[in-house]
Amino acid sequence: MLFSIALICLCGLLAEALFRKLHLPHIIGMLLVGVILGPFCLNGLDESLLALAPDIKKIALIIILLKAGLTLDIHDLKMVGRPAILLSFLPAVFEAAAFLFFAPHFLGITVLEAGIIGVVLGAVSPAVVITRMAKMMEEGYGTKQGIPQMIIAGCSASDVIVIVVFSALLTMDTGESISAVSFLQIPESILFGILLGVISGYIMIWFFKRVHIRDTIKVIVMISVSLFFVVLEEMLDGIVAVSGLLAVMSMGIVIYNMYDVLAKRVTIKFGKIWVAAEIFLFVLVGATVNLPYAASAGIVVVILLFAGLLFRMAGSWLSLLGTKLNRKEKGFCLLTQIPKATVQAAIGGIPLAMGLACGNLVQTVAVISILITAPLGALLIDASYKKWLTKTE
DSSP states (O other), X not given: OHHHHXXXXXXXXXXXXXXXXXXXXXXXXXXXXXXXXXXXXXXXXXHHHHHTXXXXXXXXXXXXXXXXXXXXXXXXXXXXXXXXXXXXXXXXXXXXXXXXXXXXHHHOOOHHHHHHHHHHTTSOXXXXXXXXHHXXXXXXXXXXXXXXXXXXXXXXXXXXXXXXHHHHHHHHHTSSSOOHHHHHHHHHHHHHHHHHHHHHHHXXXXXXXXXXXXXXXXXXXXXXXXXXXXXXXXXXXXXXXXXXXXXXXXXXXXXXXXXXXXXXXXXXXXXXXXXXXXXXXXXXXXXTOOHHHHHHXXXXXXXXXXXXXXXXXXXXXXXXXXXXXXXXXHHHHHHTTOOOOHHHHHHTTHHHHTTOTTHHHHHHHHHHHHHHHHHHHHXXXXXXXXXXXXXXX
16 A cells, blocks of 8 residues: 555656646646556556545545635625625536436436436536636736636535535435435535534634644644544434535634634645645546446537536526626636536545445546546636736736
8 A cells, every 4th residue: 555655646746747837737637647547557556545545535525625614705705796606506506407407318317316417517626716716816817806706705615515415415316215305404414514513613713712732733623523524424314414514614614704814824734735635636536437437438428518518607607697797707707617626526436435326427427527627627717817807906
């Protein structure tokens, strides 16, 4: 296993450096490293490490949600208003609707399985989008119109909504039938998840204000509590529905909005942890891709992927109606809805790890979506923002 860990780190870093020089998303390079080193190509990774991949992905997902929560300002969300709120769910709803409509016919799967795939694709990539929006804010492009702020707020909220709905759909797919009670578990899971996260956030603020410890220790405490949330969700399964992942996000939001000094300090620490977590996440995702299966399903999946993107564009356009943005600015906002990577890598392999019938297909669609949309979206955003947006000095 030690040799495999060293191989993942070194090859992942080399691929990252290469793809940055090519001005392409570095996560694509990490993904391709995983495909090459995986059991369906060179078979260069230890099986014991691959067995730990689902847990490693879950830890990476927790770090994603903590980072998002610790940077999501409720006041910013209110400032950009209705469009940001609509962007947080309407594009994802339209994209999922496309798969609900087309996938059962073309892929021969159930409506529930089509919904799972649609929801997996519903989130845009924080790694691609938010980093570019932050760069635009530094350079002053679109800031007067609140465009990067709106995209960041919508992207952060969208990711957590997608993950919560995804968890609820997985719960349904593990049973033999879908009942009204199953649907009632969705709002119950959301409500108790938020409640758990808010209470924990206030407790953590109270504790950190009275006990002076290093920021690194605070990060370890936050991650440990977040892991407990996920375990608690599994322990309470069948008793009460609670979203551990939403609790993680809610805890981060409370800390940022009530104790922003702490949030900004620990976010820097999480950024450093993410350097390693990102490599393992994407390399291990690539390693679990079933190449023969992906080749057999590829053409149909690609067609459905672009059909979903067209539906997503329609939902995004509706979200921007009534704003003062001109056509070019609205067009730019649509381009920011294309890239998929981080969330798809984190949750795309979960159905396969759970042994669900749709597992291989969900994993394949997630990986193909990353390979196509991440570089496409990144290139389009980089090529258009200086031409389509107004720069404020």
